[in-house]
Amino acid sequence: MSGCTWNMGRAPQCADVGVLRTTPLTWFLLHPPRSPPRRRYIVGGRYGLASKEFTPSHAVAVYENLDRALPMRDFSVGIVDDVTQRSLPPSRLLPEGSSFLPPGTFECLFWGMGSDGTVGANKEAIKIIASNTDMHTQVGC
Helix, strand or coil: CCCEEEEEEECCCCCCCCCHHHCHHHHHHHCCCCCCCCCCEEEEEEECHHHCCCCHHHHHHHHHHHCCCCCCCCEECCCCCCCCCCECCCCCCCCCCCCCCCCCCCCCCCCCCCCCCHHHHHHHHHHHHHHHCCCCCCCCC
């Protein structure tokens, strides 16, 4: 859809109706400085509900939504919302579970609370893997 703007936010619950319409970005798009307000179609959604990760398939589903003649506003992605019926359908172009990694590639996700020493311990574990194997590692916090 031409002239369509989208905004995504990680939200702990989907009961926050209208949150995306009141963000500073949305306010700026609707009320640009030194110019008259323009009519825009703003699409917003939430991801990460129920502790679900945002996958490449979810990102494609968002773009497929934007490609519709009238995109769904205030949607959720990654879950089936049987209460509000505002979930985006799964991507048609990129099925869930698709991987772009070369064969033989391993992915590990280490979790840490931040106050109990697990973050430092995880970094050390990753350093041990990197120094004792021929694997490449990346640490991000």
